[in-house]
Amino acid sequence: MYQWKRKENASHMDEVTQEGVTWLSFPALQDSGMVKHAFSTRMGGVSEGPFATMNFSFTRGDSPEAVRENYRRMAKALGVDLERMVLTWQTHTTNVRVVQEEDLGKGIVKDRDYRDVDGLITNIPGVTLVTFFADCVPLYFLDRKNRVIALSHSGWRGTVCRMGKVTIEQMGCAFGTVPSDVIACIGPSICQDCYEVGEEVISEFAGEFDKRFHDRLFYKKENGKYQLDLWEANRIVLSEAGIPKENISVTDICTHCNPELLFSHRVSADRRGNLCAFLSLIDPRGNI
Numbered sequence: 001m002y003q004w005k006r007k008e009n010a011s012h013m014d015e016v017t018q019e020g021v022t023w024l025s026f027p028a029l030q031d032s033g034m035v036k037h038a039f040s041t042r043m044g045g046v047s048e049g050p051f052a053t054m055n056f057s058f059t060r061g062d063s064p065e066a067v068r069e070n071y072r073r074m075a076k077a078l079g080v081d082l083e084r085m086v087l088t089w090q091t092h093t094t095n096v097r098v099v100q101e102e103d104l105g106k107g108i109v110k111d112r113d114y115r116d117v118d119g120l121i122t123n124i125p126g127v128t129l130v131t132f133f134a135d136c137v138p139l140y141f142l143d144r145k146n147r148v149i150a151l152s153h154s155g156w157r158g159t160v161c162r163m164g165k166v167t168i169e170q171m172g173c174a175f176g177t178v179p180s181d182v183i184a185c186i187g188p189s190i191c192q193d194c195y196e197v198g199e200e201v202i203s204e205f206a207g208e209f210d211k212r213f214h215d216r217l218f219y220k221k222e223n224g225k226y227q228l229d230l231w232e233a234n235r236i237v238l239s240e241a242g243i244p245k246e247n248i249s250v251t252d253i254c255t256h257c258n259p260e261l262l263f264s265h266r267v268s269a270d271r272r273g274n275l276c277a278f279l280s281l282i283d284p285r286g287n288i
Helices: 064-078 156-160 163-175 199-208 211-217 230-240
Strands: 014-018 021-025 035-040 085-087 096-098 119-122 128-133 137-143 148-154 182-186 218-220 226-228 248-250 275-281
Touching (some): 021 064, 035 064, 064 275, 096 163, 119 128, 128 148, 137 163, 137 275, 148 156, 148 275, 156 163, 156 230, 163 182, 163 230, 182 230, 199 211, 199 218, 199 226
Parallel strands (some): 085 128, 096 119, 182 248
Antiparallel strands (some): 014 021, 035 275, 128 275, 137 182
């Protein structure tokens, strides 16, 4: 077991190691028995240097062969099909794509014919949705009634534009999802203690979120900068979208606080790899 720096008053995430690969998981999703999921760590891959060892990005300068091997290792450890993974093409939008059969393998074994996609939704068992992170917020969704899953990337831009709400609405449009049936998890990302931002960012949040939440979301420091809480902001977004409080889990793991175990853009800037969130719907017939 690794020595994680954890936050108090948050949902404890479990450390899981299989086939030499270590990831983090949410008990709320694991206990559902309906999905396989993970938030990757830096442990268990073959990448070297600033990408060591489990980097999932093909675009940051790492060896493509090493990245492919990392995906193979994660797929084997998680018990999912590598060729049924589907990757986002993230550009800090609130665009969400409904994944179809023809999308299987895009980003892994065939090219993506889309871009500007920061969220993915599917109801197809055995499809593994994949999103990328290095301080931004991963959002996991499971509609237990309709057997629908979604993964979204929510940095500060996505958060202030309510990516969580947009994802839930798109789940509803595509598959009839009702927020009260959803389990939602706010994954490892940068915590408020580590996330210093300027007036231009805070003005966006102050304009979008009700004043009664401002003291919970940010505070000003003597240097004129602010500390912003993306975890709380996303919790508010999900709650206002209709997900019951008891169905929302908030991570206790900060990427910036754990740079030896997780990639953090604020720690390493561009000389780093990418972490990934993985989410796959289990086939109730026992096939995946």
